[in-house]
Each structure stands twice: as structure tokens, then as C-alpha cells.
Amino acid sequence: MSNTKHTLVALVEDKPGVLNRVSSLLRRRNFNIDSIAVGHTEQPNLSRMTIIVEGDDAKVEQARKQLDKVIEVVKIVDITSNESVARELALVKVKATASSRNEIIQIVDIFRANIVDVSSDSVMVEVTGDENKVNSLLELLRGFGIREIARTGRIAVTRGGAGPLQVEEPRETKVSKQLPKALPPEADIPPDW
Amino acid sequence: MKKTGAQILCESLLKEGVEVIFGFPGGAVLPLYDTLPQYPKLRHILVRHEQAAAHAADGYARATGKAGVCLATSGPGATNLVTGIANACLDSSPVVAITGQVARPFIGKDAFQEIDITGITLPITKHNYLVSDAKDLATIVKEAFYIAQTGRPGPVLIDIPRDVFQQEAEFTYPEKVNLPGYKPTLFGHPAQIKRAAEVINAAERPIIIAGRGVIISRAFDALKGLAERAQIPVVTTLLGIGCFPETHVLSFGWLGMHGMAYANKAVHHSDVIVAIGMRFDDRATGVVSHFAPKARVIHIDIDPAEIGKNVQVDVPIVGDVKNVLEVLNQQIVPREHLDWFNQVDKWRDEHPALEIRECDSLLPQYVIRQIYEVTKGDAIIVTGVGQNQMWAAQFYFYDKPNSFISSGGLGTMGFELPGAMGAKVGQPDETVWCIAGDGGFQMTIQELATVVQENIAVKIAIINNGFLGMVRQWQQLFYGRRYVHTPLSGPDFVKIAEAYGVPAMRVSDKKLVVSSIEKAMDHNGPFLLDFVVEPEENVFPIVPPGAALVDAMEMPIPEKVTRSSK
Numbered sequence A: 001m002s003n004t005k006h007t008l009v010a011l012v013e014d015k016p017g018v019l020n021r022v023s024s025l026l027r028r029r030n031f032n033i034d035s036i037a038v039g040h041t042e043q044p045n046l047s048r049m050t051i052i053v054e055g056d057d058a059k060v061e062q063a064r065k066q067l068d069k070v071i072e073v074v075k076i077v078d079i080t081s082n083e084s085v086a087r088e089l090a091l092v093k094v095k096a097t098a099s100s101r102n103e104i105i106q107i108v109d110i111f112r113a114n115i116v117d118v119s120s121d122s123v124m125v126e127v128t129g130d131e132n133k134v135n136s137l138l139e140l141l142r143g144f145g146i147r148e149i150a151r152t153g154r155i156a157v158t159r160g161g162a163g164p165l166q167v168e169e170p171r172e173t174k175v176s177k178q179l180p181k182a183l184p185p186e187a188d189i190p191p192d193w
Numbered sequence B: 001m002k003k004t005g006a007q008i009l010c011e012s013l014l015k016e017g018v019e020v021i022f023g024f025p026g027g028a029v030l031p032l033y034d035t036l037p038q039y040p041k042l043r044h045i046l047v048r049h050e051q052a053a054a055h056a057a058d059g060y061a062r063a064t065g066k067a068g069v070c071l072a073t074s075g076p077g078a079t080n081l082v083t084g085i086a087n088a089c090l091d092s093s094p095v096v097a098i099t100g101q102v103a104r105p106f107i108g109k110d111a112f113q114e115i116d117i118t119g120i121t122l123p124i125t126k127h128n129y130l131v132s133d134a135k136d137l138a139t140i141v142k143e144a145f146y147i148a149q150t151g152r153p154g155p156v157l158i159d160i161p162r163d164v165f166q167q168e169a170e171f172t173y174p175e176k177v178n179l180p181g182y183k184p185t186l187f188g189h190p191a192q193i194k195r196a197a198e199v200i201n202a203a204e205r206p207i208i209i210a211g212r213g214v215i216i217s218r219a220f221d222a223l224k225g226l227a228e229r230a231q232i233p234v235v236t237t238l239l240g241i242g243c244f245p246e247t248h249v250l251s252f253g254w255l256g257m258h259g260m261a262y263a264n265k266a267v268h269h270s271d272v273i274v275a276i277g278m279r280f281d282d283r284a285t286g287v288v289s290h291f292a293p294k295a296r297v298i299h300i301d302i303d304p305a306e307i308g309k310n311v312q313v314d315v316p317i318v319g320d321v322k323n324v325l326e327v328l329n330q331q332i333v334p335r336e337h338l339d340w341f342n343q344v345d346k347w348r349d350e351h352p353a354l355e356i357r358e359c360d361s362l363l364p365q366y367v368i369r370q371i372y373e374v375t376k377g378d379a380i381i382v383t384g385v386g387q388n389q390m391w392a393a394q395f396y397f398y399d400k401p402n403s404f405i406s407s408g409g410l411g412t413m414g415f416e417l418p419g420a421m422g423a424k425v426g427q428p429d430e431t432v433w434c435i436a437g438d439g440g441f442q443m444t445i446q447e448l449a450t451v452v453q454e455n456i457a458v459k460i461a462i463i464n465n466g467f468l469g470m471v472r473q474w475q476q477l478f479y480g481r482r483y484v485h486t487p488l489s490g491p492d493f494v495k496i497a498e499a500y501g502v503p504a505m506r507v508s509d510k511k512l513v514v515s516s517i518e519k520a521m522d523h524n525g526p527f528l529l530d531f532v533v534e535p536e537e538n539v540f541p542i543v544p545p546g547a548a549l550v551d552a553m554e555m556p557i558p559e560k561v562t563r564s565s566k
Helices: A018-028 A057-069 A098-110 A131-142 B005-015 B027-038 B050-064 B076-090 B134-149 B162-166 B190-201 B212-217 B220-230 B261-269 B321-329 B338-350 B364-375 B387-395 B416-426 B438-443 B445-453 B469-478 B493-500 B510-522
Strands: A004-013 A032-040 A046-055 A073-078 A084-095 A114-118 A122-129 A146-151 A155-158 B002-004 B020-023 B043-046 B068-072 B095-101 B127-130 B156-161 B168-170 B206-210 B234-236 B251-254 B272-276 B296-301 B315-318 B380-383 B432-437 B459-464 B504-507 B527-532
Touching: A004 A018, A004 A057, A004 A155, A018 A032, A018 A046, A018 A057, A046 A057, A057 A073, A084 A131, A098 A114, A098 A122, A098 A131, A122 A131, A131 A146, B002 B005, B005 B027, B005 B134, B005 B162, B005 B168, B020 B050, B020 B416, B027 B068, B027 B095, B027 B162, B043 B445, B050 B068, B050 B076, B050 B095, B050 B416, B050 B445, B068 B076, B076 B095, B076 B156, B095 B134, B095 B162, B127 B134, B134 B156, B134 B162, B134 B168, B156 B162, B190 B272, B190 B296, B190 B315, B190 B321, B206 B220, B206 B261, B212 B220, B212 B321, B220 B321, B234 B261, B251 B261, B261 B338, B296 B321, B364 B387, B364 B432, B364 B459, B364 B510, B380 B387, B380 B416, B387 B432, B387 B459, B387 B469, B416 B432, B416 B438, B416 B445, B432 B438, B438 B445, B438 B459, B445 B493, B459 B493, B459 B510, B493 B504, B493 B527, B504 B510, B510 B527
Parallel strands: B020 B043, B020 B068, B068 B095, B095 B156, B127 B156, B206 B234, B206 B272, B234 B251, B272 B296, B296 B315, B380 B432, B432 B459, B459 B527, B504 B527
Antiparallel strands: A004 A046, A004 A073, A032 A046, A084 A122, A084 A146, A084 A155, A114 A122, B002 B168
């Protein structure tokens, strides 16, 4: 069981406090969170959350199941083993004098990153890519002296056509007197069994 | 038709079949209280501390299977509910807690009696709501009751600002709930059930561990069906007590830290465990690394997160226990496990830890046993936490489901009296006994006033040993008998009960126990018995912390008892 970073992707209802519910749950269940990124989706009431959790397979599966219990979490999958595209963004303010600026520009070009701000003694670099690319660029820029870094968390989408995180139409459940027996039999087959 | 938020709430509660609310008024809920008389079908029981309201709602829920409702005002009223809500959460009890909140313009400004109760109860509720508009209130109430009572039940809190109670809105009660993120799986996966049946059919030493899930799902017949069809011994968890009649030949008591040694031993030596509606809590398993080393585990539970959380599971089945068992039973081949059964039966004979030893002084175990004899095992027993709880579980035999109501997961002292109140209100025709320790009883003793004002005929037995019993026991066994802050003084319980208006009796003579219990039973109304018992009595067996279930410390061979010196 390796202690790796897992990528959990969740569809959550766009209601106030959802991010708080998710992060509170992860905190109290003692899970190690690397980053959380959340944003709107094409569906007006649903947001997509990308959570990077550190831990072995069993621990992360437990985290996923616990998060699934949160009422506003509509669906949550672990896409670590899926082929996916993962990206994060970083803005880095690097010390740059007239003499070092060229070298920095060279490095930035090699990484296909962008310079988005220039001043007499610094330069701001914007880089998008997977974690390795961003880390590599930062390593190289460190030598010049980094003033500030702002990084987003990772977002990820699986490759190919329909993915495991399908956006479902909201279904209404008719509630009758005899709870819970009268609920329509759910043919949901949970992915693991 | 336009109604105020308060009216909408009352109408919605009635639509949900609510008959009782346990509550305590205050500023933020005044508009609601002013509206209550318009709805005489909603009986409101005034408690003396909001914690008792939450515990009473919990006891009511456990005794009836319906959601229990408690109501408190904002600020301190709401925070006083927290313990009771956490208690309901850990034991999966359907409780709907309604709290008042300061008016919307004041939220977030540290107003008078303002508290972020939704934030505070985030980790201990299944879900909670802060109502921002009266037009949402009916939907919220419907969702709250749906969430509280379905799937794995749990507490739901609704926080309602004062001005929302007064706001007018159109009231239509919704037909359906729309919760895309909440779809409990009710029916087990057929392939998994088939696999489980294969494992059970091939087992040589199977055992069933049945928990509170069986009671919640009302799967008593299905469980009996499985046990009898394949002749599988049944042990329960503490909270599963009553889901399988303890007088049945296949019943082998309950397992765990203070469970029967033979139950623990049977689990340890089994080769297949069918875990039904239980969650492998650490009190039940002992140290997990040594739990049932040779057993394959079939785990049937409605909460997928519990499966594989503590113990590795070989055949997981997510679903409502009753539904799963009904399908499973059809695939079980009728057979016997005579050698195994005889072995477990022999262990039971060899570990008679539940014999009550001969003693001149009054033993707590004796008191419990006599309550059993006088009630003929027919009462609902609501316990506190600690030694009184364990003895009540050990020395009373429970055949009826929902007859043992106890705070297991959170282990809340003070649950006993309000929990018993709630149970009695929910089941007025049943005899309800509250078994309390002198420590826990003092935590919610003020509810004696409620019991009198509402004429709730609970029978109270205080197991009075002048100690915080269970802690003292641990100090004796594991901390070199250093009784730090466990000798506990208390009032003259008889005088206090009578001051509240509850007739009471003190009993310290063994010969007067039965007659005192009968007197309490005959009395039409609440009655309190203060049993002054042997002070340094211990609960056995006990699985010491860090030990495996099979290494339970048992009662030493009984000898003549000498008066313990302090």
C-alpha cells in the first residue's frame, strides 16, 4: 500500500458552506490534504471539487466514502488510476536585475511559461502545467531569489469520452408514508462491489 | 395560503407525524411558542435543561422508531443541545433538533444569545440547515425528517432566525424531496449476497454478530430466520441487545469489553463472521489486530463507510439489513454445526461470570436481577453510563427488541433520566425502568420536575455506591487503586425526589429489594428507589485496554465476601 497522492473529484451542490463541510470532515477524520480546488460547472447548481489527499489506498477510500456521506456531495470518485489531465497554475515573483533578466526569460521560454509583469528589480512569471512541470520551473527560479509564490491546487479531468463523474439530472424521490421500505429500489451498484 | 414561519413549522411537523416536542423556550423562539397553542395536537413537554430535551427526543426515537423532536432557543439553549445531538449521532438515532436564532440582520455580529450552532454541530449532525427565508421552511422540514429517518438514521438540526418565524410566506407542503447527493442503497448487490451465501454454507464455525442496525431495520424475523436455518450462534453488540431473544437457544449474549467471555471466545475462534448492522466499534472488538484472526468477515450494513473502516472485510454488502437478509436467507442451505455449537455451549458452562455470588450486603447485580424477575423481562430498560449500564446489560435478559436503551457510542452520563422520559412518552403502555448511577443521575436530576409536571411514570433505580464506579474500577485495576476524584458525594436521593414530588424509598437490605420494586411498580406514577450497594464492586469480565477480546479478565472464583475497606 503506497503512500501516494490521490486525486478525488467530487460534484457538489452549489450551496453556501459546502466547502466548509468538506474541509471540516477531512480535518476531523484526520486526513492529510494537499489541496482543494473548487469551481462552477456547466450545470447551474453543481460545483466541481478537486481534492488531493495523501495516504494509502485504504485510507483514501475511507476518505472518499466519508465525503460521499455529506448530503451535498452528489458524486465523488478517485481518479488517481484513471488516465487524466492534471493542471495547476502558479504566479511567481522572481528577483531580476538587468543582468539576470535574460537568463530568466530563457528559462521561462523553455517551459512555455509567460512573463506577466516586469519591474526594475523583479519579474512575475505565470506557469501552467502538471505538478512536475511547475515544481521544476520553481526549482530553477529559486536560484534567482523568489519573492512570492501563489499556487492553485490541482484540477484534473479524465481523458477520453464519458468519464466516471457524469453530471446526472437531479432526480426527485417520492416519499410515501412507509419510510424507508417504500423507496423505489435503487439499482445503483456502487463502483467497488 | 399565507402563514407565518412559526405556523409553517408547526404544520410541517404535523405533516411529518410529530406528536411530541421536548423543549425549552427563550427569546429567539418566543414567536414559535406563541403559535404552539394553535396546534393542540403537538404536545410540548417542558424540560428543565435543554440537554434533557435532546436526550428525551433520542429516547423517544429509540423506543418508537420515529424521529424525536427537541426544541431550544438560540445561544445557550442551542449549545446545551450539543451533547444530546452528539449522542444521537454516534448511536444513529433519528432526532430533529430545532433551534431559534437571532434575527437575520444580526447574524454574524455577536448579538445577544447568538451562536453559530450550524457550525458547531457540523461534525455531529447528519445534516443541518440555517433557514434564510420562511418560504424554504416547509421543504427544509421535509428534507430534515427524510434525512434523519432514512438510510443510517442520525440527528438533523434546523436553525431558524427569529424574524423568519414571523415572516409570512405561502405554505404548500412538498410531495417529494430533491436530494441528488443523498441516495441510500437499500438493496444489496445480488452477486455479493450470493457470495456471502456460499461462504456461510461452507462455514464450519460461523457466528453472527448482530448490532443496532438490526433493530433500526426491524429485521428481527429475518435475523432469526438466518440463525435458525443454518443453526448459527448469535452474539449481539451492546446496542444490539434485544434484536435476538436472549432466551433463544442460539443466543450467546453480547461481545465486547464487558461482554460475556464465551461470546468473545466464540468470535475469536470462528471461521466466518456474519456482521449485521454493527460497526466493529473498539469496545466490541478489543485490539483490532487480534480480532477474530481466523475468520472471514461478511459485513452487511447500510452505511458503506463503515465497511472496511476498522476491520478488513471479505464480503461487503451495502444495503438495508432486512432487505439483504430476506434475499440471503433464501440461498442458505439448512444445516447444523453441532460440534461448533457444542463447543460454544461448553464455553458458556465454563465461564459463568454472570453468577451472582452469595453475599450479605446488597450487590448491584442482585438489584438488576430482581428488577428482571419482578418485571418478568417485559420492561424497557434505559440506562446511564458506566458500571450501572454494564450490569443492566448483563443481569437482565432482553427478549423484546427496543427494550434496552443505552448511550453506547458517546457514553453520556445523564442520559438515563431524560432518555427514560422520552421512552415512556413514546411507549406509554410499557413499563420503563431507568437504571442510573449516583454520579450520572446527578447530571440530569432536575428532570424529576419534568417527570412530575407531565406525570411521566418512569421507575427509577439508582445504583448508589458513592463512587464514579467505572472510573474507580479502572483506577483499581490499572492505576494502582489510586482513587483520584472518584469518591462522589451525593444528596439524600429520597429527600430530593420527595422534594420534587416523586415518592421514593431507600433500600440497603437485600431482603427488602423485591418488595420495594413491587411497590414502585404498583404505584401509579413515577417512583424512585435508592439502592445503597456494595461500594467497590467491579464489572466482570473486562477486556483490558490494548488486549484482545479473548483475553478477558474474569471474575475470580467466588469466595466468601468480606466487607471492603475504604
